[in-house]
Amino acid sequence: MSIALQRTRSIANGRLGSLLLLLALCVVLIVVGQRVLSGGLSFFIQILVFGLANGAIYGLVALGYTMVYGIIELINFAHGDLVTLGAFIGLAFFPIFGLVEGKDLGIIGVAALAAVFLIAMVLTGGINVLIERVAYRPLRNSPRLAPLITAVGMSFVLQGIMYLWKGAFQIHVPDILPGTRLPLGPGASVGVKDLIVIAIAVVLVIGLNLFIDRTRLGKAMRATAQDRDAAQLMGIDINRTIAATFFIGAVLAASAGMIRGLYFNTVNFSDGYQLGLFAFTAAVFGGIGNIQGAALGGLFIGLVKAYGDAYFSSAWTDVYVFAILILVLVFRPSGLLGMRVPEK
Amino acid sequence: MADQMENAAPADRMEDAAPILQLDHVSKRFGGLLAVDDVSFNVAKGEVFALIGPNGAGKTTLFNCITGIFSPTEGRLVFEGRDVAGHKPHDVAELGIARTFQNIRLFGYMSALDNVRVGQHVRMRAKLWDALLKTPKERREELRVTERARELLDFVGIGRHGDSYARNLAYGQQRRLEIARALATEPRLLLLDEPAAGFTPQEKVELMQLVEKILGQGITVFLIEHDMKVVMGASRRIAVLDHGEKIAEGTPDEIRNNRKVIEAYLGKSA
Numbered sequence: 001m002s003i004a005l006q007r008t009r010s011i012a013n014g015r016l017g018s019l020l021l022l023l024a025l026c027v028v029l030i031v032v033g034q035r036v037l038s039g040g041l042s043f044f045i046q047i048l049v050f051g052l053a054n055g056a057i058y059g060l061v062a063l064g065y066t067m068v069y070g071i072i073e074l075i076n077f078a079h080g081d082l083v084t085l086g087a088f089i090g091l092a093f094f095p096i097f098g099l100v101e102g103k104d105l106g107i108i109g110v111a112a113l114a115a116v117f118l119i120a121m122v123l124t125g126g127i128n129v130l131i132e133r134v135a136y137r138p139l140r141n142s143p144r145l146a147p148l149i150t151a152v153g154m155s156f157v158l159q160g161i162m163y164l165w166k167g168a169f170q171i172h173v174p175d176i177l178p179g180t181r182l183p184l185g186p187g188a189s190v191g192v193k194d195l196i197v198i199a200i201a202v203v204l205v206i207g208l209n210l211f212i213d214r215t216r217l218g219k220a221m222r223a224t225a226q227d228r229d230a231a232q233l234m235g236i237d238i239n240r241t242i243a244a245t246f247f248i249g250a251v252l253a254a255s256a257g258m259i260r261g262l263y264f265n266t267v268n269f270s271d272g273y274q275l276g277l278f279a280f281t282a283a284v285f286g287g288i289g290n291i292q293g294a295a296l297g298g299l300f301i302g303l304v305k306a307y308g309d310a311y312f313s314s315a316w317t318d319v320y321v322f323a324i325l326i327l328v329l330v331f332r333p334s335g336l337l338g339m340r341v342p343e344k
Numbered sequence: 345m346a347d348q349m350e351n352a353a354p355a356d357r358m359e360d361a362a363p364i365l366q367l368d369h370v371s372k373r374f375g376g377l378l379a380v381d382d383v384s385f386n387v388a389k390g391e392v393f394a395l396i397g398p399n400g401a402g403k404t405t406l407f408n409c410i411t412g413i414f415s416p417t418e419g420r421l422v423f424e425g426r427d428v429a430g431h432k433p434h435d436v437a438e439l440g441i442a443r444t445f446q447n448i449r450l451f452g453y454m455s456a457l458d459n460v461r462v463g464q465h466v467r468m469r470a471k472l473w474d475a476l477l478k479t480p481k482e483r484r485e486e487l488r489v490t491e492r493a494r495e496l497l498d499f500v501g502i503g504r505h506g507d508s509y510a511r512n513l514a515y516g517q518q519r520r521l522e523i524a525r526a527l528a529t530e531p532r533l534l535l536l537d538e539p540a541a542g543f544t545p546q547e548k549v550e551l552m553q554l555v556e557k558i559l560g561q562g563i564t565v566f567l568i569e570h571d572m573k574v575v576m577g578a579s580r581r582i583a584v585l586d587h588g589e590k591i592a593e594g595t596p597d598e599i600r601n602n603r604k605v606i607e608a609y610l611g612k613s614a
Contacts, residue, residue: 214475216470216472217472219461219465220465223454227449230445230449232412233413233433233434233436233443234525
């Protein structure tokens with residue numbers, strides 16, 4: 001740790017630091033409070049739900065970052081682009097399954113949508129396994145910078161492929177989720193769409209947690225993350241386990257891409273870049289390598305973004321989010337819930 | 345485990361007994377360094393075999409070759425009649441060789457019980473969907489695995505600590521847990537890399553008793569050890585490695601009086 005960083009931390013930990021922090025917090029609270037009060041409660045709640053829906057998407061993406069980092073200590077910069085890729089793949093299957101705008105979904109529609117989700121998730125997962133095989137596995141024992149740069153390169157490759165596929169346009173995603181809004185007291189309402197997005201994300205996160213806790217493969221993943229050699233000697237095939245991690249990460253990314261497409265009804269080949277950085281911030285905020293941390297961090301970043309957009313200016317959103325990333329890295333690099341990374 | 349019981353042959357006849365592991369002119373080269381140099385010896389079924397030698401003699405490298413972490417540059421490693429040289433570590437584990445590490449390498453953020461359950465990974469048959477759907481087959485297997493893990497923790501004497509994080513256990517308990525985790529893979533050959541390192545005399549005595557108990561289960565034990573009291577007390581036969589070469593092999597008494605061995609440990613002037 002550098003001396004400058006130590007000094008910064010020691011100031012922050014001292015009495016002066018606490019005072020400054022308190023002061024800063026008060027200023028933020030007063031400014032935010034004023035705006036919230038002038039906006040009214042119903043607006044506040046609406047933004048809350050919007051922020052949670054947004055945060056659920058970030059959380060799903062952050063899980064992929066955190067799982068891959070936890071198992072091979074790679075920040076997979078190509079992960080954000082898998083989100084867009086998942087949406088693109090899903091979009092290609094919409095007409096085949098008869099999913100068009102302006103029709104009530106019905107039971108068949110829901111089944112068709114589920115099928116499209118499944119196809120997009122499995123295909124994206126397969127592609128990510130392939131990427132791991134050709135781009136990361138050969139570099140597994142190289143210095144850590146090598147796979148990191150490969151990952152950045154992979155991100156450009158994926159964006160390039162999607163650009164060639166659909167061009168640089170904003171691509172419309174059929175608006176097929178019900179647009180109904182549920183009233184929430186005077187003047188406030190919550191979209192059914194928001195609730196669906198949140199529900200899907202919650203189900204996926206719970207499913208992932210059960211998978212990692214309960215299944216043999218989940219246990220193998222935890223063991224591989226903690227000590228690769230020892231895991232191998234327990235008879236765990238680490239190549240398969242790492243491939244499975246990439247698969248699951250991409251499955252979650254693809255589902256996030258689909259959800260995001262259906263929610264905003266638009267997708268662009270380069271969306272994954274910024275989304276990925278936000279999700280990465282969420283993963284670091286929650287404690288990289290930590291599953292629950294990533295989900296929580298995602299919700300937090302979603303809320304910061306939503307309230308920032310609503311009460312201040314969307315032009316400044318990147319500033320709030322990355323300021324959080326910097327503050328976490330300086331003052332609490334292990335994140336909110338603590339890191340879970342291999343011990344060296 | 346009882347059905348695996350074997351009649352251990354008397355110590356003096358060990359060399360004649362069927363070998364479980366044969367090292368046949370094994371060499372391992374790292375660039376210009378010959379870490380293991382043309383080493384051959386047999387480990388007989390049902391014995392305790394010790395590998396000793398000064399620091400840097402190539403003992404752990406040899407273990408790494410046997411367990412597939414390294415592939416030997418030359419030579420054959422025959423385990424139960426099958427050449428395992430160059431096999432992947434997880435395949436070697438499945439074939440029936442388990443090991444512990446010189447510097448303890450547990451899964452620190454798992455409970456002791458879970459560490460042992462991971463050890464049973466290769467012997468489990470339930471598929472992914474069984475686990476997700478909680479089929480009766482999977483339930484039975486989970487029950488069996490958990491019960492077995494508790495037995496193993498009891499066997500090594502840390503049965504009360506099943507729910508603690510591995511990293512929170514005391515040092516000696518961690519060493520025992522590593523042995524339990526290795527036993528969970530149902531090995532027929534157990535490699536222990538300096539199991540007594542950092543132990544008190546009392547703990548060393550308990551360790552030797554544990555090794556005897558493991559032997560009683562029909563598992564052959566092959567250990568690396570620095571502590572001569574443990575080596576001489578626990579093992580039936582010993583091989584000595586110095587600068588990657590085998591300089592002696594024999595019973596504890598033979599090794600104790602071997603001039604080359606004394607020179608290797610104390611220098612030529614001694």
